[in-house]
Amino acid sequence: MPPTTCPAGTTAYTIRAGDTFYAIARAHNISLDALLAANPGVDPDRLFIGQIICIPRPTPPPAPVCPTLRVGSRGGAVRQLQQLLKDAGFDPGPIDGIFGSRTQAAVIAFQASKGLTQDGIVGIRTWTALGVDCTTPPPTTCPSGTTAYTIRSGDTFYNLAIRYNTTVEAIRRANPSVNPDNLIVGQIICIPVS
Structure with a gap:
């Protein structure tokens, strides 16, 4: 039909x-x-x-999924890093998207806890240790009528549908290229809003 x-x-x-x-x-x-x-x-x-x-609609060329971050880096990837560090029990300071000395100290402490090189630079190994799949392409911007949501541990389309008062089918339609059986922590999807 x-x-x-x-x-x-x-x-x-x-x-x-x-x-x-x-x-x-x-x-x-x-x-x-x-x-x-x-x-x-x-x-x-x-x-x-x-x-x-x-x-x-075609998707723009992907930005790096796991960009290299260091002191002085700014933006959404730094905010994501800061939230992941906080969730892992390391204090990056305010989640403000600015990679400063407190974020660097949290990165070094996290790297030490995982047996990684303690250089304060976030590359693929540090992202991976934080639970991010660096092979997954980043999401596109969400269309009107939806809002971006970053997948957290334990999320499913079903519990997101309940939390955001929508349906699993509506979430599937808003994310045709996302496999709901393989959601990845840090992945961004689009949630329909009423």
Whole structure:
């Protein structure tokens, strides 16, 4: 059954002669999996001219998942680092997105506790020890009608749906490229808001 309206983060596309999901995905710079996930009721082997499908907006090139951070670094990755350090029992000072001397001291103490090189520089090994999967691409910005949420230990789509008064299906639609059975601490997903 073709969609009547496309969800946030996607645009409607009308099938033309010769279209295939593979060709559409390539032409719009998206993965075939993302296109399939955005069109769960559409049989890609039975497309017809005039049929409307939903195309996810292409994602910008990914920024580093685990950027190297040191004294002087600023921004969201530093805030994430500070929260992870705090959650692990190390005091980075205020969670303000500024990598200062207190954050550096917390990083060094954390590195010592994990047997890592105690240089106060956060690279892939330190991120990994903090529980971040450095192979996962970062999320895109969340579309209107949703808000960004950083996955914490124990989170599931089900408990997030309850906490944010939405449904598991709505969270799935807002995150077509996220595997709900493989959520990763530090991963950012989009939660629908009412």
